Amino acid sequence: MDIVSTQQQKKIHPHKFTLWVAIGSIVMMFAGLTSAYIVKSSQAAWREIKMPTTFWYSTAVILLSSLTVQWAVRSFKEREMKRYRLLIGFTVVLGSLFVILQWIGFNQLWDSGVQFKGSSGAGQFLYVIAGLHALHVIGGVIALLVMFMKAFFGKNKNYSSIPVEVASTYWHFVDILWIYLLVFFIWIG
Amino acid sequence: MSNEANLHGHTEVVTTHPVHHDEHHVHHHKETFVTKYIFSQDHKMIARQFLITGIIWAIIGGLFSVLFRLQLGYPEQSFPILETFFGRWAAGGKIVPEFYYALVTMHGTILVFFVLTAGLSGTFANLLIPFQIGARDMASPFLNMLSYWFFFLASIVMMSSLFIETGPAAGGWTMYPPLSAVRQASLGSKLGSDLWLVSMALFIVSSLLGGLNYISTILNMRTKGMSMTRMPLTMWAIFFTAVLGVLSFPVLLSGAILLLFDRNLGTSFYLSDIVVNGEILSNEGGSAILYQHLFWFLGHPEVYIILLPAMGMVSEILSVNSRKPIFGYMAMVGSLFAICILAFLVWAHHMFVTGLNPFLGAFFVLLTLLIAVPSAIKVFNWLTTLWRGNIRFTPATLFAIGFVSLFISGGLTGIFLGNSTIDIHLHDTMFVVAHFHIVMGVASFFGMFAGVYHWFPKMFARYLNNTLGYIHFWVTIIGSYLIFWPMHYQGLAGIPRRYLDKRAWASFNQFADLDKMITVVSIIVFAVQLMFVFNFFYSIFKGRKVRTQNPWKANTLEWTTPIVAGHGNWEGEIPEVHRWAYDYGKDGRDFIPQTEPIGENESKDH
Ligand code: HEM
Numbered sequence: 001m002d003i004v005s006t007q008q009q010k011k012i013h014p015h016k017f018t019l020w021v022a023i024g025s026i027v028m029m030f031a032g033l034t035s036a037y038i039v040k041s042s043q044a045a046w047r048e049i050k051m052p053t054t055f056w057y058s059t060a061v062i063l064l065s066s067l068t069v070q071w072a073v074r075s076f077k078e079r080e081m082k083r084y085r086l087l088i089g090f091t092v093v094l095g096s097l098f099v100i101l102q103w104i105g106f107n108q109l110w111d112s113g114v115q116f117k118g119s120s121g122a123g124q125f126l127y128v129i130a131g132l133h134a135l136h137v138i139g140g141v142i143a144l145l146v147m148f149m150k151a152f153f154g155k156n157k158n159y160s161s162i163p164v165e166v167a168s169t170y171w172h173f174v175d176i177l178w179i180y181l182l183v184f185f186i187w188i189g
Numbered sequence: 190m191s192n193e194a195n196l197h198g199h200t201e202v203v204t205t206h207p208v209h210h211d212e213h214h215v216h217h218h219k220e221t222f223v224t225k226y227i228f229s230q231d232h233k234m235i236a237r238q239f240l241i242t243g244i245i246w247a248i249i250g251g252l253f254s255v256l257f258r259l260q261l262g263y264p265e266q267s268f269p270i271l272e273t274f275f276g277r278w279a280a281g282g283k284i285v286p287e288f289y290y291a292l293v294t295m296h297g298t299i300l301v302f303f304v305l306t307a308g309l310s311g312t313f314a315n316l317l318i319p320f321q322i323g324a325r326d327m328a329s330p331f332l333n334m335l336s337y338w339f340f341f342l343a344s345i346v347m348m349s350s351l352f353i354e355t356g357p358a359a360g361g362w363t364m365y366p367p368l369s370a371v372r373q374a375s376l377g378s379k380l381g382s383d384l385w386l387v388s389m390a391l392f393i394v395s396s397l398l399g400g401l402n403y404i405s406t407i408l409n410m411r412t413k414g415m416s417m418t419r420m421p422l423t424m425w426a427i428f429f430t431a432v433l434g435v436l437s438f439p440v441l442l443s444g445a446i447l448l449l450f451d452r453n454l455g456t457s458f459y460l461s462d463i464v465v466n467g468e469i470l471s472n473e474g475g476s477a478i479l480y481q482h483l484f485w486f487l488g489h490p491e492v493y494i495i496l497l498p499a500m501g502m503v504s505e506i507l508s509v510n511s512r513k514p515i516f517g518y519m520a521m522v523g524s525l526f527a528i529c530i531l532a533f534l535v536w537a538h539h540m541f542v543t544g545l546n547p548f549l550g551a552f553f554v555l556l557t558l559l560i561a562v563p564s565a566i567k568v569f570n571w572l573t574t575l576w577r578g579n580i581r582f583t584p585a586t587l588f589a590i591g592f593v594s595l596f597i598s599g600g601l602t603g604i605f606l607g608n609s610t611i612d613i614h615l616h617d618t619m620f621v622v623a624h625f626h627i628v629m630g631v632a633s634f635f636g637m638f639a640g641v642y643h644w645f646p647k648m649f650a651r652y653l654n655n656t657l658g659y660i661h662f663w664v665t666i667i668g669s670y671l672i673f674w675p676m677h678y679q680g681l682a683g684i685p686r687r688y689l690d691k692r693a694w695a696s697f698n699q700f701a702d703l704d705k706m707i708t709v710v711s712i713i714v715f716a717v718q719l720m721f722v723f724n725f726f727y728s729i730f731k732g733r734k735v736r737t738q739n740p741w742k743a744n745t746l747e748w749t750t751p752i753v754a755g756h757g758n759w760e761g762e763i764p765e766v767h768r769w770a771y772d773y774g775k776d777g778r779d780f781i782p783q784t785e786p787i788g789e790n791e792s793k794d795h
């Protein structure tokens with residue numbers, strides 16, 4: 001009994017679908033946070049910030065990782081397993097690098113005097129929002145690591161491309177989410 | 190991915206093409222006690238886990254209300270039993286005012302989230318979705334199991350907060366800052382509030398995992414012939430419930446995270462210009478109203494998350510037991526949809542008098558009053574379904590009818606509150622307490638009871654005792670009205686909610702006897718709920734055995750499974766569906782199951 005019976009095969013796979021719903025849910029969370037930001041930014045005692053420059057590097061890194069993950073999916077479908085493993089490995093490294101760069105950016109910001117204590121402002125939101133985003137990236141890195149391990153050590157050779165596609169869709173999503181947040185911070189902030 | 194593999198937990202096994210497609214054999218796997226009863230991935234077992242955990246929480250939450258009702262009814266008296274339960278929180282047999290806040294906070298949190306959200310949706314979504322759409326299990330049994338265990342963890346954390354030195358959270362079930370955000374503000378604002386927030390975060394993860402699964406199962410795993418419009422209304426209701434949850438809980442999560450930051454790291458999202466005990470806090474520029482927006486953006490959908498599953502079950506049970514098709518199926522679906530949309534657009538009616546711009550308020554009045562339209566459509570359809578039906582008054586039917594009655598009463602008082610000008614007078618009074626207990630609390634409980642009485646045979650292959658069921662129903666419906674109806678008068682007279690002792694106001698003394706009556710009735714109603722719990726557990730082991738596959742002569746698919754359905758639900762192939770779920774009393778036949786093909790001479794309507 002397959003999860004996808006023959007008559008359902010034209011439809012989207014349930015796991016992919018579940019991911020889309022989950023993405024909707026994550027979007028709502030960040031929509032809540034960014035609209036809170038908008039509401040607050042018009043109130044008294046709001047402090048502006050200057051974006052740390054490392055965020056530009058991290059943006060480049062995450063954009064690049066979207067390319068590698070997409071290429072990995074292609075390699076998987078073409079059964080180029082060696083290239084697939086390599087590219088998944090690359091994506092994991094880039095994803096981790098992104099998180100590290102974000103961390104460095106937070107530290108720059110912190111050292112420039114934007115800290116938790118005291119009156120409210122863009123900085124406090126930035127830590128929370130970008131921090132939560134980084135958590136989502138870490139989740140993606142862990143998922144990719146699992147796939148990487150499986151590609152090397154898995155007992156059953158897995159020829160279904162669904163898990164790979166699900167992981168890559170999620171990866172593109174956190175990428176786009178970051179671009180949205182960046183544009184948001186620059187525009188509104 | 191093979192579902193078989195999914196069912197048994199090793200998801201790596203993958204079949205490339207649909208081999209051994211439908212010759213499902215009801216698993217020969219050996220199951221240990223742990224995989225069968227504890228870390229089960231079977232939707233039927235998970236449903237039972239949710240139900241029983243919910244029952245335990247309901248007893249605790251209910252008991253709290255009875256105990257604080259003692260004090261509300263008899264403010265001058267002291268009750269040794271309170272000291273037995275609460276120790277120094279009720280020294281000398283009188284509840285300490287601070288602890289009263291903790292009790293109402295816990296009562297609300299437990300019943301709203303742990304009982305009527307997780308207990309209700311968790312039980313019936315898990316039990317009914319695979320059964321009624323014709324699936325072997327959920328889209329992801331593993332996520333489903335995780336959903337229960339996150340709920341369990343949340344329960345542990347919330348439960349542990351009851352036993353810490355400074356007591357549980359005491360800021361109300363809505364946890365408004367600054368009270369909930371400033372540690373020095375009260376005892377309950379110390380560790381108890383952190384535990385509350387952590388527990389809610391775990392709870393939100395649990396509901397999201399559950400909701401994702403419900404949506405994707407309903408949309409993707411329906412059996413052959415089960416188009417969306419052939420689904421029973423329970424499925425539609427659960428579907429919309431899950432959509433509400435998936436879109437609104439994350440917003441509460443973001444609100445809770447910001448609150449955690451304010452509490453522990455000194456940020457000022459919600460705090461500004463605060464002086465506690467002569468000490469000036471450094472927080473500036475925060476807005477407490479911001480929290481209310483984030484909270485009620487979840488909070489209002491949440492009340493419908495609680496109500497919709499009950500609506501769905503009531504629709505199904507009323508149709509089955511009046512032996513008539515549900516009246517206005519598409520209107521029922523449409524009104525569920527309308528409620529679902531409107532639920533996201535009315536949150537600020539909870540904030541009319543807490544600093545909301547009155548101009549904005551006017552729009553929220555309009556949108557709020559619009560909800561009355563789909564609500565009225567549903568009530569009309571339930572009543573017309575009953576009208577001239579061949580009604581079988583089982584306990585489930587009675588509870589379903591009781592639900593309709595309560596929904597009408599509570600909906601009408603909602604219209605009072607929805608007008609912002611009237612709300613200036615009524616906000617934060619006992620009137621609001623009466624409104625939401627009737628329309629949400631008691632009504633949803635009635636839907637849940639109806640569901641338990643109706644599907645108990647499917648869950649445990651035995652019947653609940655009917656006589657106890659009738660006693661349960663009559664005492665509960667009369668008792669609930671006796672408890673909550675008078676509260677409207679108290680609220681209109683201006684008695685605020687959340688006040689432990691109001692003897693200082695001479696004008697409120699006229700209600701002293703009323704308060705005593707309410708307390709006495711609460712005790713009786715609570716005792717009868719314990720009787721139901723007894724009935725429940727007794728019947729699991731000793732109840733009358735179910736001997737026919739389809740005891741209620743119902744059309745839906747769950748009654749085509751074996752009396753004790755194994756893992757995978759159907760022994761042979763999953764049946765194909767040929768018609769909607771409501772062909773009762775058609776062409777002179779009492780009922781026509783969904784699996785029966787349309788006959789040649791059958792009349793057209795479906
Ligand atoms: C015609 C339908 C309804 C209208 C117009 C309506 C309106 C309102 C309004 C304006 C309030 C705020 C009162 C205040 O705090 O001053 C309120 C409170 C509340 N309503 Fe309704 N309501 C309706 C139906 C429902 C339903 C169906 C439910 C639940 C299933 C519900 C649950 C609640 C709850 C839980 C509260 C109180 C929350 C709190 O402050 O603790 N209402 N309602």
Ligand SMILES: [Cu+2]
Nearest residue numbers: 489536538539
């Ligand atoms: Cu509301």
